[in-house]
Amino acid sequence: xxxxxxxxxxxxxxxxxxxxxxxxxxxxxxxxxxxxxxxxxxxxxxxxxxxxxxxxxxxxxxxxxxxxxxxxxxxxxxxxxxxxxxxxxxxxxxxxxxxxxxxxxxxxxxxxxxxxxxxxxxxxxxxxxxxxxxxxxxxxxxxxxxxxxxxxxxxxxxxxxxxxxxxxxxxxxxxxxxxxxxxxxxxxxxxxxxxxxxxxxxxxx
Amino acid sequence: xxxxxxxxxxxxxxxxxxxxxxxxxxxxxxxxxxxxxxxxxxxxxxxxxxxxxxxxxxxxxxxxxxxxxxxxxxxxxxxxxxxxxxxxxxxxxxxxxxxxxxxxxxxxxxxxxxxxxxxxxxxxxxxxxxxxxxxxxxxxxxxxxxxxxxxxxxxxxxxxxxxxxxxxxxxxxxxxxxxxxxxxxxxxxxxxxxxxxxxxxxxxxxxxxxxxxxxxxxxxxxxxxxxxxxxxxxxxxxxxxxxxxxxxxxxxxxxxxxxxxxxxxxxxxxxxxxxxxxxxxxxxxxxxxxxxxxxxxxxxxxxxxxxxxxxxxxxxxxxxxxxxxxxxxxxxxxxxxxx
Numbered sequence: 313x314x315x316x317x318x319x320x321x322x323x324x325x326x327x328x329x330x331x332x333x334x335x336x337x338x339x340x341x342x343x344x345x346x347x348x349x350x351x352x353x354x355x356x357x358x359x360x361x362x363x364x365x366x367x368x369x370x371x372x373x374x375x376x377x378x379x380x381x382x383x384x385x386x387x388x389x390x391x392x393x394x395x396x397x398x399x400x401x402x403x404x405x406x407x408x409x410x411x412x413x414x415x416x417x418x419x420x421x422x423x424x425x426x427x428x429x430x431x432x433x434x435x436x437x438x439x440x441x442x443x444x445x446x447x448x449x450x451x452x453x454x455x456x457x458x459x460x461x462x463x464x465x466x467x468x469x470x471x472x473x474x475x476x477x478x479x480x481x482x483x484x485x486x487x488x489x490x491x492x493x494x495x496x497x498x499x500x501x502x503x504x505x506x507x508x509x510x511x512x513x514x515x516x517x
Numbered sequence: 518x519x520x521x522x523x524x525x526x527x528x529x530x531x532x533x534x535x536x537x538x539x540x541x542x543x544x545x546x547x548x549x550x551x552x553x554x555x556x557x558x559x560x561x562x563x564x565x566x567x568x569x570x571x572x573x574x575x576x577x578x579x580x581x582x583x584x585x586x587x588x589x590x591x592x593x594x595x596x597x598x599x600x601x602x603x604x605x606x607x608x609x610x611x612x613x614x615x616x617x618x619x620x621x622x623x624x625x626x627x628x629x630x631x632x633x634x635x636x637x638x639x640x641x642x643x644x645x646x647x648x649x650x651x652x653x654x655x656x657x658x659x660x661x662x663x664x665x666x667x668x669x670x671x672x673x674x675x676x677x678x679x680x681x682x683x684x685x686x687x688x689x690x691x692x693x694x695x696x697x698x699x700x701x702x703x704x705x706x707x708x709x710x711x712x713x714x715x716x717x718x719x720x721x722x723x724x725x726x727x728x729x730x731x732x733x734x735x736x737x738x739x740x741x742x743x744x745x746x747x748x749x750x751x752x753x754x755x756x757x758x759x760x761x762x763x764x765x766x767x768x769x770x771x772x773x774x775x776x777x778x779x780x781x782x783x784x785x786x787x788x789x790x791x792x793x794x795x796x797x798x799x800x801x802x803x804x805x806x807x808x809x810x811x812x813x814x815x816x817x818x819x820x821x822x823x824x825x826x827x828x829x830x831x832x833x834x835x836x837x838x839x840x841x842x843x844x845x846x847x848x849x850x851x852x853x854x855x856x
Contacts, residue, residue: 484812487836488825490785495802495838497783500623500632500649501642502775502793502800 318348325352565668565684568700569659575705576646576656577609578602580734583706584616584726587650589821595726596649601738610738613649623647624741631746643749650723651707652696654797661797665689665771666696674699676708677725686798691715692769692845694822696798704730712822712840721821721840763790763805767852769845771796782806801839801846805853808834815850817843826850 323329324338585596595616602609611625622633631641646656654661659668669685681699688695697719699709711722772794779790782804792803814829824843827836828850835853837846 483809484816484827486785487787487806487809488816488818488827490782490787491789491802491804491827491836491838492823492825493784494782494789494791494804498776498791498793498802499800500621501630502644502648502795 318345318352321345321349322352325349325356565670566659568670568682568684568705569655569668571705572655572698572700572707573657573659575701576600576651576707579704579706580731580738581704581706582729582731582735584728585613585650586724586726587722588724589721589823592821599735599738601734601742603734603739603742606742608742610734610742611647612738612741613647623649624744624746626742626746629746629749639747641747641749648800650710652710652798653795655698655707657797662686662771665693665769665796666798673702676701677727679703679708679728681708685713688715690770691842693796693799693841694720701728704728714842721823762856763792764854764856765792765794765803765849765852766854767848768794768801769796769841769849772801775800799840801837801841801849803849803853804834804836804838806834806836808832815847817847819843831855 320329320333324334580601581599583598585598587594587596597614597616598612600609600611608627609625612622614620614622619635624631624633625644625647628643628645629641630644630647631639633639644653646653662668665688666686667689669687671683671685673680673682675681676699680702682702683697683699686696686698695713695715697709697711697713698707700706701708706725706728707723708725708728709722711719714720773796775793775795777790777792779788781787782789787806790805794801794803808829812827812829812834814827814834816825816827818825822840823838824841824846825836825838826843826846826849827834828847830851830853835850837850839846841849
């Protein structure tokens with residue numbers, strides 16, 4: 313079977329067949345070609361999002377059967393009860409259940425199972441704790457880091473507040489400087505006569 | 518016999534005096550050695566006044582050019598000091614200019630003192646002397662000081678290579694600093710001046726670094742005499758007197774009111790009632806201002822001989838500035854009352 317035989321069918325579905333060819337194409341369709349026609353039209357519909365792919369139940373069954381056969385073969389070949397092999401088996405949970413019930417029914421199994429449960433709980437606890445500790449480590453530094461800039465941020469604010477209003481010392485210091493300068497200025501212009509005065513710096517100016 | 522004995526004693530004393538102090542660098546030792554013997558004789562006081570009169574004459578009638586260094590605390594200032602006496606016009610011309618530029622040049626022509634500052638308008642005041650490093654009393658009659666100071670004629674010593682006579686002007690009640698002046702024996706000009714506290718320590722001094730005497734008035738001084746300078750402002754302060762209603766209930770002996778007004782303090786423009794007192798050797802400024810929000814009363818500061826005391830009184834702040842001991846400044850500040 314070559315694709316050449318289905319070319320005309322494909323062309324028909326793609327509306328690329330000429331009217332003259334149409335009759336001959338339809339007439340020539342055989343059983344095999346009918347299957348191809350249905351397949352092609354399905355492909356076209358799916359590609360155009362015009363139809364959901366509804367697979368044939370027989371097709372699905374055959375695939376499942378094929379897979380089942382293959383899987384069973386592989387399980388048979390490995391033939392031991394490792395976790396991997398059980399997990400790889402499609403019915404592994406059934407097998408685990410089966411094994412566990414067998415184990416649990418045995419006298420030693422009961423104690424062991426309790427221990428196993430306790431151990432698994434402990435494991436979960438260990439895993440949980442080990443999972444939690446890094447989380448705590450992650451979460452703890454974050455507030456620490458964020459508080460540091462908060463503290464740093466506070467102190468400049470307070471000093472800014474002080475800077476805005478000159479402190480009492482600065483006011484006092486500036487008065488001291490001003491009075492010292494004024495004293496020298498007054499001396500320069502002073503005479504031993506009471507009537508004289510420097511014309512600058514009078515309040516009347 | 519009595520006369521001869523006393524004469525002999527005097528001669529003996531003088532020889533001891535001169536032998537005991539050949540070339541002593543330390544003024545302290547010098548003063549200690551001589552202080553006991555210097556107190557008694559009236560002759561010495563006359564001599565001191567003689568020297569001070571010589572100083573006055575030299576300050577007003579000599580043609581000279583001098584270098585001056587003032588040392589206050591750890592600060593020094595240097596000046597060029599030139600003086601001319603134009604006998605024909607009976608005019609004194611004096612100029613004090615800072616050796617390092619940018620400061621105020623002071624020019625005195627007779628009683629007219631002008632201040633020349635860069636980038637400022639020149640202004641003048643009336644006065645007999647430039648108040649910078651020479652106390653005004655040296656231009657007047659030193660006998661004004663007699664009530665509060667005693668004059669002590671001490672030894673001669675060498676200052677800038679010249680023979681100098683030391684006159685100690687000592688406060689009688691220690692309310693002011695002692696003032697020592699070394700007078701050039703030849704010219705009568707001051708070679709060194711010092712504020713000395715009552716323990717004999719020099720706390721501020723003025724040194725003459727060089728002195729050039731001219732027989733004739735220097736051409737520079739003649740030029741200066743021709744310079745046009747503004748006249749002193751004629752504004753009185755009588756109308757401002759009523760704003761001052763403060764009373765100084767205590768002042769050191771000899772201090773008199775030089776002026777009082779209400780003005781804006783330089784730099785800060787803060788209003789202050791102001792009093793200036795002087796005794797000829799030194800001056801005291803008293804400021805009365807609105808109280809500051811908070812300051813730790815009293816503030817006592819010292820810079821060389823200058824004391825600064827700020828005291829909180831009842832509803833006002835009193836500040837006293839001047840070359841007086843800080844405890845005296847404090848007492849003055851405490852004595853200020855509303856009248």
